[in-house]
Amino acid sequence: MRAEIREHDRRYYLLDAPVVSDKEYDELFARLKALEAEYPKLVTPDSPTQRVGGAPASDFKxxxxxxxMLSLDNAYEEAxxxxxxxxxxxxxxxxxxPSYxxxxxxxxxxxxxxxxxGTLVRAATRGDGETGEDVSANARTIRAIPLRLEGKAPKLLELRGEVYMTFADFEKVNEDETRAGREPFVNPRNCAAGSLRQKEAKVTAGRRLRFLAHSYGVWDGTEPSSHSDFLSQCxxxxxxxxxxxxxxxxxxVAVYYARFKDKLMPALAYAVDGLVVKVDSFAQQRRLGFTARxxxxxxxxxxxxxxxxxxxxxxxxSVGRTGAITPVAKVEPVFCAGVTISSVTLHNFSEIERLGLRVGDRVLIERAGEVIPKVVKVVEKAKGAVTxxxxxxxxxCGSPVIKEEGLVAYRCDNVSCPAQLRRTLEHFAARxxxxxxxxxxxxxxxLVSRGLVKDVADIYGLTKEQLLGLDLFKDKKADNLLSQIEASKAKTLDRVLFALGIRHVGEKTAETITERMDLGGLxxxxxxxxxxxxDVGPVVAASLHSFFASAEGQALISRLKDAGLTLKKPERKIAA
Incomplete structure (x- = not known):
């Protein structure tokens, strides 16, 4: 009976060719469940009935x-x-x-x-690429994910892919949400992401999630010779x-891109936002290697x-962590690229001047992928618009705003500006x-308004009593935050360097630098x-030296070390 149910799952999710109705499948599943209830010793970990079970999760480890799990660079044009x-x-x-x-x-x-x-033992989200959240209980509820692989699978195998939702299933879930008096989800991706992180696996099970594999991280044994062979092996x-x-x-590739966009993509049952192009040969992939990201x-x-x-x-x-003041346009809400947009960055005042933009104008807004929406141009000037x-x-903070010579940004001149401190702390704590x-x-x-944190090192001196004195925190939430703060002490040097928010030092630059320098070198x-x-130019170099040579910068590093941060160079193992 278990084998029969697995075969129906295979036909439905792998072959897209079901041979029984949903009603017949549910009846077969119910019979297996009743049989295992009558004879508990017959239950096995990979039984289809074991997809949902256990107590709700209090959090995700x-x-x-x-x-x-690295991200891909993006291309938007054929060039x-x-x-x-x-x-x-x-x-x-x-x-x-290469062939692609x-x-x-x-x-x-x-x-x-x-x-x-061959047995599923763990499922984890991508997270920051180095660590993710254990969502094993919820992933087991996804019928497209085999609890046990068929054939001669490697002794240890880590498969990677996308959890997603079809358009039809998304509509059904939103109908259920509306009937229950809850707000419907904005788009299938947000729904899928939220569903996989539910504390109760039963909720995830009802969300009709699916999975498609696209790569692997670990393959213990003779690996496929190409990516196409790997997908066939899956x-x-x-x-x-x-x-x-x-x-x-x-x-x-260019010919297929045009054909996919115009003819194939409209027929898909799920959302895609482009294509992924890979060198097919794994031997060539190994020769090409990786950048830091x-x-x-x-x-x-x-x-x-x-x-x-x-x-x-x-x-x-908006005041940023370096004091730069960014103008943000508040616009009439408009749906674009899967989200409702009500705020749009204007970057700086030079950009406002270039656009000839005034309050009241009708504008063309653009959003690509996860990029923050921006104004492309003014399409209609309004009468009585405000400069x-x-x-x-x-x-x-009310301090004077200055504009440094040669720079486009206006900046708050107060190094103790609460807004700068808030942005600095938010950046430090970000994923x-x-x-x-x-x-x-x-x-x-x-924390800032109560004066409990005046710089990032103060985060590591917070106590439970201090947190309980804030409106946001109860006993468990305070414990969780303190646990997160303690865990962050093990972050590698590249993460800490990026977290410090040194001007002009982004995530990629931090990785490049710490691959070649330890803390002493910095x-x-x-x-x-x-x-x-x-990839380090004179402006970035000057900014780095200014921080690490300063008494303030060295004192901050010393306090972070005293707080228990390891500050070790990253040891990165990357999937082949």
Missing amino acids: TVKHAAA DIRAWDERVRKNLPTGES LVEPKIDGLSCALTYED REFGMPANSFERCADIDA SPRWGIAYKYPAQQATSVVKAVEF IVPPPKCPD PAMDIVGLGDSAVDQ LEASASDFQALP
Whole structure:
């Protein structure tokens, strides 16, 4: 009976060719459940009835990936994809030409499934690429994910793919939400992501999630020779895998991109936001290797940004962690690229001048992928529109606003500005940085307003009593935040360097630097030492040296060390 149910799951999710109705399937499942209830000793861990069970999760444990789950670089134009092809060819031996594999880029949530001796033992979200959340109980409820692989699977295998939701299932879930008096979900991706992180697996089970494999992190044994062979092998294991097209060269990729966009994508039952192009040969992938953030052998070929029009109702000013003041347009809510947009960045006042933008104008808004929406142009000037001018004083602390020569940004001149401190703390706690869950905007606001935190090192001196004195925290929530703060002490040096928020030092730059320097090297390096590193120019080098040579910077590092931060160089293992 179990084998029969697994076969029906395989036909439904792998072959898209069911041979029984949903009603017949449910009846068969009910008979198995009743039989196992009558004879409990017959229950096995991989039985279809064991997909849902156990108590609700209080939280999700953090787990370390066996190999880093890196993100792909993006291309939006054919010129970008051809430039990438040139880089690939340049980095391969002379006369060696790559062939490409092209897959739909599913708009879902990345997940890694670990199998031992063919049995599913763990499922984890991508998280920050190095660590993710253990969502095993919820992943087991997804019928598309085999609890046990078929055939001769490797002793240890970690498969990676996307958890997603079809358009039809998304509509059904929203109908259920509306009937229950709850707000419907905005789009399938948000629904899938929220569903996989439910505390009760029974809720996840009712959300009709699916899974398609697209890569692997660990393969204990003889590995496939190519990506296309790997995807075919997945199907032999009974694992649904992404569809793909093999292309002999980049010209064929461009032709397929146009055909997929115009003819194939509209017929898909689920959302995609472009294609993923990979070098098919695993041997060539290994030769090409990785940058600090992404593989050189793959790229996301995304569709052009989606656009919509709206009216600028007002402009507000946001103070960043370096004091830069960013104008933000508040617009009439408009739906674009899967989300409702009500705020749009205007970047700086030079951009406002370039656009000729005033409050009241109708504008064209653009959003691509996860990029913050921006104004492309003014499409209709309004009568009586109001000119946008820089604020004379900081909107948060009231200090004078200055504009440094040669820079486009206006800045608050107060180094003790509460808004700058709040943004600094939020940046420090963010997922790509120290990943301190629970230290969000509201918590930071209260910590700053009560004077409990005056810099990032103060975070590590917080006590439970202090947290319980804030409106946001009860006993368990305080314990959870303190646990997150303690766990962040183990973050590697690249994460800490990025978290410090040194001007001009982004996530990729921090990774590049700490691959070549330890903490001692950072503290002793001159500006020229920094500039000798790859991708570090004079402005970044000067900013780094200014921080690490300053008494304030050295004192902050010393306090972080005293608080127990390890500050070790990253040891990265990357999937082949």
